[in-house]
Amino acid sequence: MKHIFLIGAGRSATTLIQYLLRHAIECDWHLTVGDISLALAQRKVAGHERGTAIAFDVNDADQRRDLIAKADIVVSMLPAHMHFDVARECVELGKHLTTASYISKEMRSLHEAAISKGLTLLNEIGLDPGIDHLSAMHLLDSIRAKGGHIEHFESFCGGLVAPESDDNPWNYKFTWNPRNVVLAGQGGAVKFLHNDRFKYIPYHKVFRRTEAIAIEGHGKFEGYANRDSLSYREAYGLLDAHTIYRGTLRRPGFSRAWNAFVELGATDDSYIMEGSEQMTHRDFINSFLPYSIRDSVELKVAHYLKLDQDDDLMTKLEWLGIFSNEKVGLKNATPAQILQSILEKKWSMHATDKDMIVMWHKVGHVINGQKTVTESSMVVIGDDEENTAMAKTVGLPLAIATRMILEGRITQRGVLLPVAADIYLSVLSELAINGLSFTEKTYDVEEFNT
Amino acid sequence: MKHIFLIGAGRSATTLIQYLLRHAIECDWHLTVGDISLALAQRKVAGHERGTAIAFDVNDADQRRDLIAKADIVVSMLPAHMHFDVARECVELGKHLTTASYISKEMRSLHEAAISKGLTLLNEIGLDPGIDHLSAMHLLDSIRAKGGHIEHFESFCGGLVAPESDDNPWNYKFTWNPRNVVLAGQGGAVKFLHNDRFKYIPYHKVFRRTEAIAIEGHGKFEGYANRDSLSYREAYGLLDAHTIYRGTLRRPGFSRAWNAFVELGATDDSYIMEGSEQMTHRDFINSFLPYSIRDSVELKVAHYLKLDQDDDLMTKLEWLGIFSNEKVGLKNATPAQILQSILEKKWSMHATDKDMIVMWHKVGHVINGQKTVTESSMVVIGDDEENTAMAKTVGLPLAIATRMILEGRITQRGVLLPVAADIYLSVLSELAINGLSFTEKTYDVEEFNT
Numbered sequence: 001m002k003h004i005f006l007i008g009a010g011r012s013a014t015t016l017i018q019y020l021l022r023h024a025i026e027c028d029w030h031l032t033v034g035d036i037s038l039a040l041a042q043r044k045v046a047g048h049e050r051g052t053a054i055a056f057d058v059n060d061a062d063q064r065r066d067l068i069a070k071a072d073i074v075v076s077m078l079p080a081h082m083h084f085d086v087a088r089e090c091v092e093l094g095k096h097l098t099t100a101s102y103i104s105k106e107m108r109s110l111h112e113a114a115i116s117k118g119l120t121l122l123n124e125i126g127l128d129p130g131i132d133h134l135s136a137m138h139l140l141d142s143i144r145a146k147g148g149h150i151e152h153f154e155s156f157c158g159g160l161v162a163p164e165s166d167d168n169p170w171n172y173k174f175t176w177n178p179r180n181v182v183l184a185g186q187g188g189a190v191k192f193l194h195n196d197r198f199k200y201i202p203y204h205k206v207f208r209r210t211e212a213i214a215i216e217g218h219g220k221f222e223g224y225a226n227r228d229s230l231s232y233r234e235a236y237g238l239l240d241a242h243t244i245y246r247g248t249l250r251r252p253g254f255s256r257a258w259n260a261f262v263e264l265g266a267t268d269d270s271y272i273m274e275g276s277e278q279m280t281h282r283d284f285i286n287s288f289l290p291y292s293i294r295d296s297v298e299l300k301v302a303h304y305l306k307l308d309q310d311d312d313l314m315t316k317l318e319w320l321g322i323f324s325n326e327k328v329g330l331k332n333a334t335p336a337q338i339l340q341s342i343l344e345k346k347w348s349m350h351a352t353d354k355d356m357i358v359m360w361h362k363v364g365h366v367i368n369g370q371k372t373v374t375e376s377s378m379v380v381i382g383d384d385e386e387n388t389a390m391a392k393t394v395g396l397p398l399a400i401a402t403r404m405i406l407e408g409r410i411t412q413r414g415v416l417l418p419v420a421a422d423i424y425l426s427v428l429s430e431l432a433i434n435g436l437s438f439t440e441k442t443y444d445v446e447e448f449n450t
Numbered sequence: 451m452k453h454i455f456l457i458g459a460g461r462s463a464t465t466l467i468q469y470l471l472r473h474a475i476e477c478d479w480h481l482t483v484g485d486i487s488l489a490l491a492q493r494k495v496a497g498h499e500r501g502t503a504i505a506f507d508v509n510d511a512d513q514r515r516d517l518i519a520k521a522d523i524v525v526s527m528l529p530a531h532m533h534f535d536v537a538r539e540c541v542e543l544g545k546h547l548t549t550a551s552y553i554s555k556e557m558r559s560l561h562e563a564a565i566s567k568g569l570t571l572l573n574e575i576g577l578d579p580g581i582d583h584l585s586a587m588h589l590l591d592s593i594r595a596k597g598g599h600i601e602h603f604e605s606f607c608g609g610l611v612a613p614e615s616d617d618n619p620w621n622y623k624f625t626w627n628p629r630n631v632v633l634a635g636q637g638g639a640v641k642f643l644h645n646d647r648f649k650y651i652p653y654h655k656v657f658r659r660t661e662a663i664a665i666e667g668h669g670k671f672e673g674y675a676n677r678d679s680l681s682y683r684e685a686y687g688l689l690d691a692h693t694i695y696r697g698t699l700r701r702p703g704f705s706r707a708w709n710a711f712v713e714l715g716a717t718d719d720s721y722i723m724e725g726s727e728q729m730t731h732r733d734f735i736n737s738f739l740p741y742s743i744r745d746s747v748e749l750k751v752a753h754y755l756k757l758d759q760d761d762d763l764m765t766k767l768e769w770l771g772i773f774s775n776e777k778v779g780l781k782n783a784t785p786a787q788i789l790q791s792i793l794e795k796k797w798s799m800h801a802t803d804k805d806m807i808v809m810w811h812k813v814g815h816v817i818n819g820q821k822t823v824t825e826s827s828m829v830v831i832g833d834d835e836e837n838t839a840m841a842k843t844v845g846l847p848l849a850i851a852t853r854m855i856l857e858g859r860i861t862q863r864g865v866l867l868p869v870a871a872d873i874y875l876s877v878l879s880e881l882a883i884n885g886l887s888f889t890e891k892t893y894d895v896e897e898f899n900t
Contacts, residue, residue, distance in 0.1 A: 202715030265652030
């Protein structure tokens with residue numbers, strides 16, 4: 001019997017745990033689920049005969065070492081910055097590891113040691129990063145196999161609310177970590193490549209430089225640039241592509257409205273605001289506006305952002321309750337923390353709401369001088385509150401890859417991205433069986449860039 | 451004979467060195483001027499019988515210790531972050547110290563040790579910080595002495611080009627460290643107090659929230675907010691003032707035009723641009739704009755910044771040569787470094803140009819319910835290329851304070867700001883003798899804030 005030690009039983013782990021338990025008898029596995037909350041781990045294991053739920057604190061070095069030592073593979077759903085202690089011990093103790101997180105510098109430093117011990121530390125095998133790598137590499141390799149030369153690459157992904165649960169003027173709700181949504185785009189200028197020209201966008205313009213995207217059967221979206229468009233240039237074999245652009249999807253109008261908060265300075269996470277506990281929503285917004293003895297906060301916002309009084313952006317802002325006299329009620333909070341708490345009052349999912357994941361690639365290639373575009377898209381709707389589209393799309397690829405390693409079907413060693421054909425072909429075909437598949441359309445063009 | 455060891459013979463040290471040499475015989479001093487450039491130190495000492503010029507490297511610990519040990523007082527004109535080693539050794543070896551720099555955390559940590567050794571480490575005794583403290587405290591204390599209660603405090607300072615040398619559409623030239631001008635406003639949100647409300651301005655809005663200021667006989671100015679408006683709240687005794695605002699002065703229109711660079715992202719110092727060496731000015735600006743197969747960089751800038759084609763901001767930008775095909779010629783440079791090099795081609799002072807320092811305070815007080823405003827301003831024009839207004843206004847207060855310490859006229863010990871009456875009264879009166887004085891005007895108002 002093989003032992004799997006899974007760390008973290010939160011929202012994104014539901015489908016992952018279900019998959020591993022569903023195949024536990026057939027594959028002769030035992031799954032131990034550790035979470036700081038025993039109750040949460042127990043609820044997810046649900047008394048399965050091949051499952052054990054335990055209270056687990058990653059900072060308890062003895063417990064951590066014991067549990068890793070007993071496992072054949074470790075699946076870490078910890079926050080990205082907490083993986084390293086686990087990864088280091090996996091290498092020491094000779095265990096494989098899978099995660100859905102970006103490869104950090106520390107993680108990468110284990111590459112040689114993992115190879116020499118015959119271990120696979122497979123990362124970025126969730127949704128984004130994860131399915132984006134699998135599907136992009138599949139598409140790129142297929143085109144290359146036909147003799148196409150890739151000149152243009154765009155890739156977007158977004159976690160949204162499903163159309164049937166979309167009942168607010170932002171066409172948006174928090175379907176995963178709200179803090180990441182509030183801080184999106186911060187931490188340095190965006191960099192991408194457009195027709196061989198390096199382009200840079202400062203944070204306060206990221207949400208004003210969007211691209212309109214339509215996906216048949218699912219309507220219109222808009223994409224804003226991710227900071228890291230060029231980081232996979234080499235891994236994807238795109239060093240001679242002319243355009244590389246990666247981004248995040250929202251429904252049209254979201255970014256322009258979100259930019260109101262950026263312009264105000266309300267997404268800043270670098271300082272504590274004075275008196276945040278006693279502050280109302282209205283006071284919060286007013287802190288970013290010029291003092292006036294007579295003008296309303298509403299008019300000052302409209303003027304500051306150069307908006308007409310009847311601009312629908314004003315409707316969006318009013319709907320969020322940012323002008324209300326409700327208390328913020330957070331002590332020693334940053335603007336970003338206060339904004340998040342205001343947004344959570346309105347953008348939280350109801351028990352019956354469903355989420356939606358949208359992924360979209362646009363690849364331009366040339367064969368014999370003919371320029372052709374392939375658009376490839378995947379849309380996944382959540383089943384319910386527990387089995388969200390996010391949980392499915394993050395959990396399934398991670399579960400499938402974990403199984404492949406246990407079954408000896410992934411033989412590459414070291415700290416890996418899932419960009420090799422033997423990985424993406426197997427994972428994508430099993431995802432398709434589980435209803436997660438891509439739709440392609442292809443058409444010829446005169447120019448990739450206009 | 452007392453020994454003064456002065457470190458740094460750069461542009462701002464000219465007047466300082468002249469003053470100390472001029473009084474050297476009468477006061478029985480010897481002045482040693484150390485600079486990394488021996489030639490520069492020699493030129494400034496100019497063979498004076500009471501002066502010695504030496505090549506001095508602050509990183510040479512032995513030389514540093516030797517020279518400090520021989521001195522009675524050290525005057526450090528080093529960049530702010532390089533003071534600490536000198537300050538620490540001054541305390542160890544029992545020497546006084548004066549600087550024109552902001553008190554750093556490290557500097558502050560020497561306070562108790564300096565007191566116990568009977569030493570004065572007087573900082574922020576240049577122009578800004580320096581004369582701003584002296585003149586503000588003099589004004590505030592005078593009003594308090596008459597029974598006035600201070601409710602409103604504004605203080606601005608700017609290094610500008612003198613009217614007779616002002617020959618460009620920006621009404622601006624670099625009269626001190628250009629890098630500080632390019633990076634102005636960065637590093638965190640602006641915070642100030644306006645009618646008891648804390649107000650915050652994000653970086654990309656700092657240059658759009660200016661205040662119009664007129665000074666009789668000198669025309670109009672505008673002020674943008676400094677990041678640190680509240681840092682002297684306690685030192686100035688302003689804990690119960692309703693409005694506190696500190697800022698930087700420019701000629702009207704500068705800030706709106708400068709904001710074009712902020713909006714583009716051209717002042718970012720956090721990343722290296724690809725291919726900066728081969729880049730033209732035009733390429734540089736185009737890197738921040740959307741790709742277009744047909745549109746000109748000029749039109750893209752106008753559109754991005756929502757400018758009419760005949761907006762005088764476009765004239766300002768064109769005058770700077772930012773659309774030219776001239777090479778940047780800097781290797782591995784950040785946007786801020788490239789922008790600085792482009793600006794230096796146009797904004798450098800000619801040999802015959804004169805600079806101008808403008809300082810302005812606006813203080814509102816109440817006596818028996820009557821609200822009164824006092825405006826106090828100082829305008830200093832440079833004599834020539836060497837004896838600039840900047841050198842005079844930075845160097846004279848530092849020189850005078852150094853003399854006062856040597857003569858035993860400053861008895862306060864520890865790490866000090868020049869806010870005590872015995873310091874500001876003496877320094878201000880000697881500044882006035884040297885032509886650096888303030889003009890006041892007073893008028894009654896209904897409200898301080900409108």
